[in-house]
Amino acid sequence: MSYLVLARKWRPQRFSEVVGQEIIIKTLSRALSSGRIAHAFLFTGSRGVGKTTLARLLAKAFTCEKSISPEPCGTCTHCESIGSGQSADIIEIDGASNTGVDDVRALREQIRYLPVSARFKIFIIDEVHMLSTNAFNALLKTLEEPPEHVKFIFATTEAHKIPVTILSRCQRYDFKRIKVSVIIDRLKVVLAEENIQVDPEALLLIAQNADGGMRDALSLLDQVISFSGNNASLQDVIDILGLIDRRIVSRITQAILEGNSKQVLEFVEEVSNLGYDTKQLLDEIGLEIRNLCLSAATGSIAGLADLTEERVQAINELAAQHELLDLQRLLDISLKASNQLSASEHPRFVLELALLKMVERPKLHQISEIQKAIQKLESMGQGTSATIITKTEPVSKNTWKHFVSAMASSMPMISHHLEHGRYNGKGKVEFDQKLHFSRIQAAAQSKDFQEHCKQHLGLVPEVTLSESIHVAQQTVIKQEQQSIEEKARNNPAVKQALSVLGGEIKAVRKA
Ligand SMILES: Nc1ncnc2c1ncn2[C@@H]1O[C@H](COP(=O)(O)OP(=O)(O)O)[C@@H](O)[C@H]1O
Numbered sequence: 001m002s003y004l005v006l007a008r009k010w011r012p013q014r015f016s017e018v019v020g021q022e023i024i025i026k027t028l029s030r031a032l033s034s035g036r037i038a039h040a041f042l043f044t045g046s047r048g049v050g051k052t053t054l055a056r057l058l059a060k061a062f063t064c065e066k067s068i069s070p071e072p073c074g075t076c077t078h079c080e081s082i083g084s085g086q087s088a089d090i091i092e093i094d095g096a097s098n099t100g101v102d103d104v105r106a107l108r109e110q111i112r113y114l115p116v117s118a119r120f121k122i123f124i125i126d127e128v129h130m131l132s133t134n135a136f137n138a139l140l141k142t143l144e145e146p147p148e149h150v151k152f153i154f155a156t157t158e159a160h161k162i163p164v165t166i167l168s169r170c171q172r173y174d175f176k177r178i179k180v181s182v183i184i185d186r187l188k189v190v191l192a193e194e195n196i197q198v199d200p201e202a203l204l205l206i207a208q209n210a211d212g213g214m215r216d217a218l219s220l221l222d223q224v225i226s227f228s229g230n231n232a233s234l235q236d237v238i239d240i241l242g243l244i245d246r247r248i249v250s251r252i253t254q255a256i257l258e259g260n261s262k263q264v265l266e267f268v269e270e271v272s273n274l275g276y277d278t279k280q281l282l283d284e285i286g287l288e289i290r291n292l293c294l295s296a297a298t299g300s301i302a303g304l305a306d307l308t309e310e311r312v313q314a315i316n317e318l319a320a321q322h323e324l325l326d327l328q329r330l331l332d333i334s335l336k337a338s339n340q341l342s343a344s345e346h347p348r349f350v351l352e353l354a355l356l357k358m359v360e361r362p363k364l365h366q367i368s369e370i371q372k373a374i375q376k377l378e379s380m381g382q383g384t385s386a387t388i389i390t391k392t393e394p395v396s397k398n399t400w401k402h403f404v405s406a407m408a409s410s411m412p413m414i415s416h417h418l419e420h421g422r423y424n425g426k427g428k429v430e431f432d433q434k435l436h437f438s439r440i441q442a443a444a445q446s447k448d449f450q451e452h453c454k455q456h457l458g459l460v461p462e463v464t465l466s467e468s469i470h471v472a473q474q475t476v477i478k479q480e481q482q483s484i485e486e487k488a489r490n491n492p493a494v495k496q497a498l499s500v501l502g503g504e505i506k507a508v509r510k511a
Pocket residue numbers: 006007008009010011012017018019020021046047048049050051052053054155178186214215216218
């Protein structure tokens with residue numbers, strides 16, 4: 001007996017065997033039981049999701065000798081002849097190879113004849129978008145005034161290429177890509193019947209790489225079985241199909257997120273020894289990061305991508321530990337590199353460079369960590385408060401800086417004094433020296449000055465002088481200051497804050 005490929009051998013023979021297209025089956029079944037049936041159907045969707053299969057099942061349902069029903073008997077002459085593709089009244093036409101004038105004429109002729117023995121003459125036209133304009137025109141005439149005895153079932157992967165005049169006369173059904181878990185379940189049924197063992201991890205890898213197409217999944221399985229016999233391992237699948245093990249992708253992504261460049265490069269070495277394709281690897285990493293982004297942005301990847309439950313959980317957990325902005329940067333780097341890689345003569349270098357860029361990306365601190373550190377600082381109290389000025393300067397300081405530099409050109413006489421002020425960002429500017437204080441206090445009376453303030457600061461600030469400082473006191477204060485600084489530096493909360501924020505202590509002030 002010749003070997004029948006799994007995809008053909010396992011074409012569903014009844015509606016209940018078709019998986020992943022529940023809504024379509026339900027709608028069709030309801031129409032068949034109620035008897036309110038359209039005369040033209042359009043099945044659209046990507047390849048290998050069940051369009052031809054359902055077209056034939058529908059034809060069976062129309063012509064079964066028992067009755068028109070969603071449960072054709074499967075044993076009458078009509079049911080049998082459809083199963084074996086030999087029915088005289090079911091005409092399957094390949095749109096891709098029947099586009100000539102003669103074909104159109106033949107089609108018209110055929111439509112005119114009554115069915116030989118079945119209830120209807122049924123035309124299944126696959127890849128209908130490939131038909132010529134002539135052919136469409138011929139069809140259109142029939143669709144406008146359909147003879148009672150004719151039914152059309154069109155199938156296409158590219159619905160947008162079908163003329164609107166045709167579309168508007170069909171009942172349209174959009175087929176979905178099939179979920180990974182659903183594909184796995186179906187593959188398990190097939191394997192059990194075929195008495196073949198395949199490692200669950202290998203099945204997962206196959207199902208993930210089928211991109212929602214059952215035919216692709218079955219063909220991949222076929223290839224694996226024909227090489228490795230009745231017992232296929234994960235490594236077999238990797239070797240035979242060149243599919244990338246998602247766990248390696250996850251490990252590389254983790255190492256990137258942890259900033260471990262050595263490990264990243266080691267994984268790349270490992271992966272290339274396995275014979276993986278460089279671009280494929282980079283794209284898989286990009287996909288993983290994209291999933292993390294989606295999860296970080298929405299809280300969970302569930303429902304946003306076709307993933308197994310285990311992966312959904314793993315991705316959500318990992319995403320929760322990282323900032324969306326950080327993940328977006330990674331995605332950006334990987335997308336750019338992916339474009340470069342196709343054109344490059346040194347794909348491995350491009351890959352490594354991209355991964356290193358990802359590892360070395362500018363560090364972002366989690367807001368939550370910063371908040372925690374600040375809370376801890378606040379709670380230490382004890383009369384001492386440390387002002388930690390991190391490398392990014394506070395907004396108030398920047399605002400004041402801009403104001404001072406703007407004033408340098410508009411009011412040059414006083415701008416020098418302004419430089420000595422400390423702005424708190426909330427309408428108060430403080431000076432330590434009386435000279436600067438009094439000049440600015442005087443200037444603040446002028447309309448001109450006030451206008452500039454409003455323009456740059458949004459208000460006219462209160463000008464204050466910090467408690468006057470005598471020379472004698474200064475020495476004491478200096479000593480005190482030093483001991484406070486010492487204390488602050490050694491304080492565990494401050495140390496932790498510094499390590500989290502990555503800043504440095506610029507000033508310690510007594511509260
Ligand atoms: N929804 C499905 N349920 C079960 N098997 C399916 C399904 N879709 C496709 N298959 C499998 O893939 C093969 C090809 O499917 P087919 O209906 O020809 O796909 P297409 O959508 O490209 O017309 C079928 O013979 C069957 O083995």
